[in-house]
Amino acid sequence: xxxxxxxxxxxxxxxxxxxxxxxxSPDLVRRLRRRQVKRTWxxxxxxxxxxxxxxxxxxxVSSQSTPTQPIAAPPATSAAPNTSTSSAAPQIHNVAYIQAxxxxxxxxxxxxxxxxxxxxxxxxxETWTDKATLRYRNDGYTQLPxxxxxxxxxxxxxxxxxxxxxxxxLGPMRRQQSNAVKGxxxxxxxxxxxxxxxxxxxxxxxxxKPNFEIPDPTDPxxxxxxxxxxxxxxxxxxxxxxxxxxxxxxxxxKREYKIELWVDATTYLPVKESAIKNHGGQGDQEFPESxxxxxxxxxxxxxxxxxxxxxxxxxxxxKQIK
Amino acid sequence: MRVDPSFETFxxxxxxxxxxxxxxxxxDRGHAEDLLQxxxxxxxRHWSRARDxxxxxxxxxxxxxxxxxxxxxxxxxxxxxMPPDVDAIHxxxxxxxxxxxxxxxxxxxxxxxIRQRQVIVLRFYEDMTxxxxxxxxxxxxxxxxxxxxxxxxxxxxxxxGHDSMEEVPRAHR
Numbered sequence: 001x002x003x004x005x006x007x008x009x010x011x012x013x014x015x016x017x018x019x020x021x022x023x024x025s026p027d028l029v030r031r032l033r034r035r036q037v038k039r040t041w042x043x044x045x046x047x048x049x050x051x052x053x054x055x056x057x058x059x060x061v062s063s064q065s066t067p068t069q070p071i072a073a074p075p076a077t078s079a080a081p082n083t084s085t086s087s088a089a090p091q092i093h094n095v096a097y098i099q100a101x102x103x104x105x106x107x108x109x110x111x112x113x114x115x116x117x118x119x120x121x122x123x124x125x126e127t128w129t130d131k132a133t134l135r136y137r138n139d140g141y142t143q144l145p146x147x148x149x150x151x152x153x154x155x156x157x158x159x160x161x162x163x164x165x166x167x168x169x170l171g172p173m174r175r176q177q178s179n180a181v182k183g184x185x186x187x188x189x190x191x192x193x194x195x196x197x198x199x200x201x202x203x204x205x206x207x208x209k210p211n212f213e214i215p216d217p218t219d220p221x222x223x224x225x226x227x228x229x230x231x232x233x234x235x236x237x238x239x240x241x242x243x244x245x246x247x248x249x250x251x252x253x254k255r256e257y258k259i260e261l262w263v264d265a266t267t268y269l270p271v272k273e274s275a276i277k278n279h280g281g282q283g284d285q286e287f288p289e290s291x292x293x294x295x296x297x298x299x300x301x302x303x304x305x306x307x308x309x310x311x312x313x314x315x316x317x318x319k320q321i322k
Numbered sequence: 323m324r325v326d327p328s329f330e331t332f333x334x335x336x337x338x339x340x341x342x343x344x345x346x347x348x349x350d351r352g353h354a355e356d357l358l359q360x361x362x363x364x365x366x367r368h369w370s371r372a373r374d375x376x377x378x379x380x381x382x383x384x385x386x387x388x389x390x391x392x393x394x395x396x397x398x399x400x401x402x403x404m405p406p407d408v409d410a411i412h413x414x415x416x417x418x419x420x421x422x423x424x425x426x427x428x429x430x431x432x433x434x435x436i437r438q439r440q441v442i443v444l445r446f447y448e449d450m451t452x453x454x455x456x457x458x459x460x461x462x463x464x465x466x467x468x469x470x471x472x473x474x475x476x477x478x479x480x481x482x483g484h485d486s487m488e489e490v491p492r493a494h495r
Contacts, residue, residue, distance in 0.1 A: 004470070004471060007477075007478065008442070008446040008470070008474055011427060011431075011442065011474075011477060012445075012446030012447045012449065014426075014427040015427050015428070015431065015443075015446070015447045016447065018425055018427050018428050019342045019345055019346070019428070022338070022341060022345055022351070023338050023341070024337035024338045024340075024341045024355075024358065025355070028333055028337050028359070029330055029333055029334075031359060032333070032359060032362055032363060032366065111389075302386075304364070
């Protein structure tokens, strides 16, 4: 019997023989020129895509008050019958199967750049995470004014506070701050840009990884443990935008949180999450729906373009403060 | 697209070798050509960085793209197999059985997981050392060795009984 090295060499020879008459097209350069022109067009038209995507996410988020109800379809496809509670997928899976497939799919999370959008009342966070290189970047957006009015300054220099909570007029959504983080929890390099005050800084952080009260649904180990300790149920099949999903509900081991999780029916990767802590009430008040936070996920290939999202470059006219 | 003359020369000299590598990585001629064009476009876009060693740069892009393609395939329904002669290798004028026989190794290679396939292609088709393969794939040499060992064991299974694959070369008897 051949040794591995001999056998491998023989395979190499056979492969060379089998493809010896595979040749590249002689007009390859011309084809490349043509593809480059198409790509330029694609980039131009792609500028409109984030606007459409934001509209889709906005619609999804507006449905958060009733997360167990079907997700409204994006406007562009509102004519399509995708508001039904059940997916078109004919397969019926049980919760154990979906849980196993989801944990398995999450085991491949480091092969993606994970994009998430965490939406709250007055703004949202966009985050790109590359688990393979332990990097993430987030951009915070807000509608709150830069300096909410806290009181009225009097002639003698004193400040009169308003009787009730200050009225805050929401403005247009704008980017407030960005952070790019590299390294494990115990050894992180952080770059921060403050877009409003036009400064940036870098600093080093070394803290043990905190114990998060609510598990991260993109972490296979965390999710596996949460499922093992808590209670997972399958709510049903639903559409999130145009994606067929399995809707799961995970209750913490001491009912300290509730996570509504929608996983892609094909890839089993999380598409959307709504998490809420226990408010201490009874019945509906235990997990009041309005307190939930909505996060949508997109799993992007680790292309150069997507990895570039993790890079944060301060503008030249911003002041470095540290 | 303005093409640097040195890039054109590179394409003329290296595209066939890169296409063959892409073909081995994907097992599909059409996808291989698509992958090659994408890899060359990326190489062209980063020509200032790639020009010192463009073939190595393009090969690294190919490897990443082939992995991306596998991921994409997992996310959509499986493609229906093409009729056997659609992507027949050019200039083959023998009958289908002869073509099929010629592709025994390609078919076996295509059945390996992508990491094992990459290692086999780099180690034994591209004749790279364990260390070179490890560097290109971002593995440790130990990981390359274990992937190689598993891949060869699987290939022995798949090719069991095929002609003279297991015959010891005369010089080694």
